[in-house]
Amino acid sequence: MAKATVSLSGRDILDLESLSVEEIELILQTAAEMKKIMKMDIKKAPYLRGKSIINLFYEPSTRTRTSFELAGKYLGADVVNVTTASSSVVKGECLRDTILTVQSMACDAIVMRHPIEGAAVYAADIATPVVINAGDGAHAHPSQGLLDMFTIRENGKDLKGMKMAIIGDILYSRVARTNIAAWTKMGADVHVAGPMTLMPHDIETLGVTVHKRVEDAIEGADVVDVLRIQLERQQKGLFPSPREYARIFGINENRLKLAKEDVIVLHSGPMNRGLEISWEVGYCDNAAIRIQVQNGVAVRMALLFLTLIGGKYIENID
Numbered sequence: 001m002a003k004a005t006v007s008l009s010g011r012d013i014l015d016l017e018s019l020s021v022e023e024i025e026l027i028l029q030t031a032a033e034m035k036k037i038m039k040m041d042i043k044k045a046p047y048l049r050g051k052s053i054i055n056l057f058y059e060p061s062t063r064t065r066t067s068f069e070l071a072g073k074y075l076g077a078d079v080v081n082v083t084t085a086s087s088s089v090v091k092g093e094c095l096r097d098t099i100l101t102v103q104s105m106a107c108d109a110i111v112m113r114h115p116i117e118g119a120a121v122y123a124a125d126i127a128t129p130v131v132i133n134a135g136d137g138a139h140a141h142p143s144q145g146l147l148d149m150f151t152i153r154e155n156g157k158d159l160k161g162m163k164m165a166i167i168g169d170i171l172y173s174r175v176a177r178t179n180i181a182a183w184t185k186m187g188a189d190v191h192v193a194g195p196m197t198l199m200p201h202d203i204e205t206l207g208v209t210v211h212k213r214v215e216d217a218i219e220g221a222d223v224v225d226v227l228r229i230q231l232e233r234q235q236k237g238l239f240p241s242p243r244e245y246a247r248i249f250g251i252n253e254n255r256l257k258l259a260k261e262d263v264i265v266l267h268s269g270p271m272n273r274g275l276e277i278s279w280e281v282g283y284c285d286n287a288a289i290r291i292q293v294q295n296g297v298a299v300r301m302a303l304l305f306l307t308l309i310g311g312k313y314i315e316n317i318d
């Protein structure tokens with residue numbers, strides 16, 4: 001790995017808009033090194049020994065929380081999970097006090113998921129440890145955006161000039177917002193489609209092409225990113241019925257044939273199978289969904305490694 005000219009030491013990771021192309025490249029290159037550690041018989045490279053990480057999750061999560069936990073543990077850190085349902089949050093403790101409380105325990109990083117947009121920025125303003133946004137409402141999910149980019153590049157596709165289709169619930173999706181920011185920054189040609197009731201009114205200002213028909217977005221696409229319908233966030237009545245949604249917007253085998261033969265299908269999970277994605281597409285050879293999960297650990301290892309110790313010792317990994 002070439003010597004880095006940028007550093008993320010001590011940086012909060014709140015969204016991808018605030019990372020430069022060079023910083024994104026550094027994270028992706030470091031993640032490739034981290035993936036080597038994941039493939040070792042003894043998955044331990046204790047570069048973060050003596051560091052402690054608190055996963056503070058105000059919303060459910062399987063992939064993000066588990067992979068941040070494993071990422072920290074593979075690198076030798078102490079990792080503690082705080083699930084708000086079994087914490088003093090249920091007694092009414094406010095976010096500020098919860099942040100100050102976990103900070104008082106001398107933690108080095110807080111990985112936080114919260115249902116409200118801007119919660120991670122608020123936490124970063126208060127906290128002295130590094131704050132990594134693990135998803136804040138419909139705003140941002142930077143580690144997901146990074147693992148999606150890593151997965152696309154690992155599959156041999158450079159982002160520059162590629163046609164990317166993002167399909168579904170754009171309005172409530174932090175993944176859509178994050179990937180639009182990242183992919184346009186990396187020079188990709190981003191197309192979106194979904195129900196107009198689930199499309200932000202100012203979406204074109206983000207530099208994407210909007211389609212009413214899913215087929216037009218998918219035609220010739222290198223990547224199809226299928227968004228989860230965010231049933232927990234949206235008001236009722238934004239599309240007629242799940243059956244209608246699947247018929248008009250769902251990604252099935254017939255629609256996927258419109259994309260390039262080597263199209264990469266992404267879904268950040270959990271999938272609503274039979275709704276936004278068919279069973280067949282979820283399991284097809286072009287689906288990178290389980291690879292995304294694996295890459296999520298490598299990317300989160302890279303984020304912890306770069307923010308907590310500035311990527312020191314990277315030359316020793318091999």
Ligand code: CP
Pocket residue numbers: 060061062063064065135144268269270
């Ligand atoms: N992709 C993602 O954020 O999944 P989880 O909600 O399971 O963490």
